[in-house]
Amino acid sequence: MATYLVGVRWEKERIQIEAKNGTDAKRKYCRLKGRRYNDPWCGGSILTAEIVRSSNSNLIQSQLG
16 A cells, blocks of 8 residues: 555645555545535545655644545
8 A cells, every 4th residue: 555645636744544546545534524525526636645765754644444
């Protein structure tokens, strides 16, 4: 599993999530925040997921299973 930084495109806040791929990370973010992934206005389409290359980070870490 890789670690992704996931957040809303136009906001600066990002959360670290461990997931298989970017789509899975976005789904886990939606589950964490109480969003519906398939919602066109506030679901996965407005999110961005970037893979984290280094393990040194001071961001909030979230692991969902």
